[in-house]
Amino acid sequence: MNRYPLLVVGAGHAGCEAACIAAAMGVETALVTMSFDAIAQMSCNPAIGGLAKGHLVREIDVLGGIMAKMADRAGIQFKMLNRARGPAVWSPRAQEDKALYRDIVRERLEHTPGLSLVQAQVVGFVVSDGRIRGVRLASGGEIECEAVIVTPGTFLNGLMHIGDRTLGGGRVGEAPSRGLSECLADLGFRVLRLKTGTPPRIHRDSIDFTRMVEQPGDDPPRPFSHFTRSLEVEQILCHLTHTTARTHDLIRSNLDRSPLYTGKIRGIGPRYCPSIEDKVVRFAEKPSHQIFIEPEGRETIEYYINGLSTSLPEEVQVEMLHTIPGLRRWR
Numbered sequence: 001m002n003r004y005p006l007l008v009v010g011a012g013h014a015g016c017e018a019a020c021i022a023a024a025m026g027v028e029t030a031l032v033t034m035s036f037d038a039i040a041q042m043s044c045n046p047a048i049g050g051l052a053k054g055h056l057v058r059e060i061d062v063l064g065g066i067m068a069k070m071a072d073r074a075g076i077q078f079k080m081l082n083r084a085r086g087p088a089v090w091s092p093r094a095q096e097d098k099a100l101y102r103d104i105v106r107e108r109l110e111h112t113p114g115l116s117l118v119q120a121q122v123v124g125f126v127v128s129d130g131r132i133r134g135v136r137l138a139s140g141g142e143i144e145c146e147a148v149i150v151t152p153g154t155f156l157n158g159l160m161h162i163g164d165r166t167l168g169g170g171r172v173g174e175a176p177s178r179g180l181s182e183c184l185a186d187l188g189f190r191v192l193r194l195k196t197g198t199p200p201r202i203h204r205d206s207i208d209f210t211r212m213v214e215q216p217g218d219d220p221p222r223p224f225s226h227f228t229r230s231l232e233v234e235q236i237l238c239h240l241t242h243t244t245a246r247t248h249d250l251i252r253s254n255l256d257r258s259p260l261y262t263g264k265i266r267g268i269g270p271r272y273c274p275s276i277e278d279k280v281v282r283f284a285e286k287p288s289h290q291i292f293i294e295p296e297g298r299e300t301i302e303y304y305i306n307g308l309s310t311s312l313p314e315e316v317q318v319e320m321l322h323t324i325p326g327l328r329r330w331r
Contacts, residue, residue, distance in 0.1 A: 003144040004030040007135060008151065009122045009180075011039040015151035016105055017065045022149075023114040024064060030143065031109065032118045032135070034155075034177070039117075040070075040105035043154070043171050044198050045304055046098040046296045049224065051081055054091035061225050066108060068225035074101035076236045076298050078221035094224050095217075095238065097297040118143070123179030127187065138179075156181045156191075161259040163313025195265055197275045197309030200317050202293075202327065204301045211326035212239035212293060236295055239326070242288040243276070243308075246323040250316065251280045259311045275309045276320075291324060 008019040011033035019031040033039060048071040049057050061068035077095035109115060121138040125148065134144040155170030155177040168176045185191050217235040258277050259265040274282075279289050292306035310317060321327045 002142070003134075004028055004116070005146045006030070006149065007032060007143060007145040007147070008149045009135065010151035010153060010155070011109075011117075012043075012151060012153040013040060013067060014153075015149070016040050016109060017060060017067060018149045018151060019109065019115055020066050020112055021064055023112050026114065028114050028116075030116045030118050030145075032120055032122055032143070034119070034121045035174070036106065036117065036119050038102075038171075038174065039109065040102050041171070042096060042098045042101060044196070045294070045306060046096045046101070047093060047294070048075075048096055049091060049093040051091045054081070054093055054224075057224065058092065058226070061227070066105070069227065070101060070105050070108065071096060071224045072228045072231060073104055075221075075224070075231070075233060076295065077217040077238060078224070078231065078233070078235065079218050080222055092222065092224050095236070095294055098300070099297055121177065123177075124183040125187065150180070150184075152177055152180060154194075154196075161265055161311045163257050163259070163311070163316070165313075166259075166264070196273050197311060199276075199305040199308040199310060200321065201296070201302045201304060202321065204295075204303055206328065207239075207293060207303060208326045208328050209239055209293075212241045214238075215240050215292065236298065238295070239293040241291045241293060241324055241326045243280075243291060244288060244323050244325070247276075247288075247320055248280045250320055250323060251277055251312070254312055254316050255281070257313055257316065265311065273309055275311065276307070277310060277312065293326070 006022050006027050006029045008015050008029060008031045011031050015031060019029050022029045057067050071094045074097045075094040076097050079093050081091040081093055082089050109117060122135045123138045124136040125132060126134040126136060126142060132148050134142050135148060136142050158170040158176035160167045160169050170176050181191050215238040221231045221233060221235060223231050255261045260275055260277055290307055294304045294306050296302040296304055
């Protein structure tokens, strides 16, 4: 079938939610993604929720969304943040098994009645008499539709900056989406850039956990979804360490190599993901900043360094890691 009432372009978190809700409402829907293997990919921190974001996920849950339910199934640590304040601002957060979350969301989509998955790259829109009529594919084909929801995430003409290197891509190892930005602009939409940062990942064997503070989950863990009765899960530890004066000196001496400070990166930044360069410059009086060491899955060897987002060159990032307690040199 090459005609659907609704097309959802992009199978990240927003696209998966939109497609599932539309299908549940009885709308025949196709979810179009460049790769089935990247459906619901947790590109950055493998966690769901947190301050403010946890409220959003629970609101989606009440409205019939799938994220909170999937988070409960793939979670490896559960915490309720902000407990020192009133219940209205408590924020649930679940550390996820990155690969498992992706797999169970794809399985859910594949078994959702009225929802079809299409592996293709959308490069433009077909518009006639001021109305959407379909989308054009990179393969040269078209899919007809009555409406389109576009959820491209970071892929629209995506750029990645590492020091003085600039690479095209939505994620490392994946191509950016070309054509849609220009098509949206031609249709009269204002197209802007968002900027965010991501930290290096580290190998489990390079971490000295004895020099860090253990960060266990809540006991007992609270389910993320209103519809999950209880959780039976063996929770995995996260750990806490800090930057040092050596870390800050190294960052300051290399600001001229950070695209954030050379003017190379232009865009609107998110509220809760400041780079380590920004934190060191803006809060110069602070002797250290918290760094959370978080596993990316139950079996994975990769750990995420929460709090160390940066655009500095690779060699500076490696040197920076060596200044942080517990992140010893590779042996």
